[in-house]
Amino acid sequence: MHVPDGFINTPVSVAAGVVAAAAVAVSLRGARRELGGLSQAGGPGGERTAPLAGLVAAFIFAVQMLNFPVAAGTSGHLLGGALAAVLVGPYTGVLCVSVVLLMQGILFADGGLTALGVNITVMGVVTVVIAYGVFRGLLKVLPAGRRSVTVAAFAGALLSVPGAAAAFTAVYAVGGTTDVPLGKVLTAMVGVHVLIGIGEAAITAATVGAVIAVRPDLVHGARGLTTRLKLRIGGELVDAPAPAASPVAARSTTAVWATGLVTALVLAGVVSFYASASPDGLEKVAADQGIDQKVEEHAAKDSPLADYAVKDVADARLSGGLAGALGVGATVAVGTGVFWVVRRRANAADATGAEPSAV
Incomplete structure (x- = not known):
């Protein structure tokens, strides 16, 4: 659902950029609490999640390269907001x-x-807000347990994709550069993205379930699910003493991080070659409904990695694989750097007792 240049006019693109910048600023402040440590994360796990945030970004990048067929001549790919949240x-x-x-x-x-502002708003902010809202709402009514986390993640991801499609249609209604019937655009966008949402939900649930199976303490949405052991004393059930904290070595994220990175590299560098070549949901709707009439060439069209291929490498499999691997490496490096800075600021604020300020 990557919106290209030319779909949305300049004033609305600028407005969307302002919204996206504000959302990122708010998220930087909130991420300090999520990644800063025990006190700021609202429970155990914050300091262990921080090293994995860059990896999550790289994994989303890799899986987004894996377009899957959803209908005749149409494909879809992960948006990733639900999974990351x-x-x-x-x-x-x-x-x-x-x-x-x-x-x-x-x-x-x-x-x-x-x-970029439109894409961050639609694919980042809207998907996260919808998915996490549904996720938390379901956890309140489902029985406490790991299975409920997976089910709630599935539902949140499923609804987040057509929600993002509807959000794009709303943006297009205000700032679209072509005159097309909006009712048809909305119906087509939501219809195809409901199908894509099923794939998004399956990928999200499978990934969340896999991480919960090996390290539930690393899953933000699974915190607080541990049930205290009960002891019967004098005919009454009382909470058993809390277990001693695990040593730092036992909480190492190295194995999970390495496994996740290798998985992302394999997906982007090898499996992506077999992804569907059909246009994704937005591209298909844009071509069918005529909203791509004023699409513009990308400013980075001459980039050495444009279109996920390494320039001057003739072999398509090698070119795409190298591009995917380089993308994973660049994303994990930039993401890790960003979250390292966020975590350091949070820990510094925690040490001084000050409230973290927005960047």
Whole structure:
């Protein structure tokens, strides 16, 4: 659903950029609480999640390269807002998707640079808000447990994609550069993205379930699910003493980080070659409904990695694989750097007792 340059006029693109910048600023403040440490994360796990946030961004980048068929001549790909929000928190999730979109736009000419604000707002903010709202709402009514986290993540992801499609249609209604019947655009966008949402939900639930199975303490959305052991004393049930904190070595994220990075590299560098070549949902609707009549060439169209291929490498498989691997490396480096700074600021504020200020 990467919106290219030319779909949305300049005033609305600028307004969307302001909204996106404000959302990122708010998310930086919220991410400090999610990633800063025990006291700021609202429970155990914050300091262990921080090293994984950059990896989550890289994983989303990799999986977004895997377009899957959803209908005749149409494909879809992960948006990632739901997955990021459940794994590392909603504020950090917005930042993860924003990093991915920035890297895609600058390095791979995917998603217009003037439309970056639109893409962050639609693919990052809207998906996270819808997905995490549904996720938290369901956790309140479902039985406490890991399975409920996976089910709630599935539902949040499923609804976030058509929600983002509707949000794009709303933006297009205000600032679209062509005169087309908006009712048809809305019906087509939501219809195809409901199908894409099923794929998004399956990927999100499978990933969240896999992480919960090995390290539930690293899943932001699964915090607080541990039930205290009960002891019967004098005929009454009382809470057992809390177990001693695990040593730092036992809480190491190295194995999870390495496994996730290798998985992302394999997906982007190898599996992506077999992804569907059909246009994604937005591209298909744009061509069918005529909203792409004024699309503009990307400013980075001559980038060495444009269109997810390394320039001057003739072999398509090697070219795409190298581009994917380089994209994963660049995304994990930039994302890790961003979240390292966020975490340091949070820890510094925690040490001084001051409220973290927005950047």
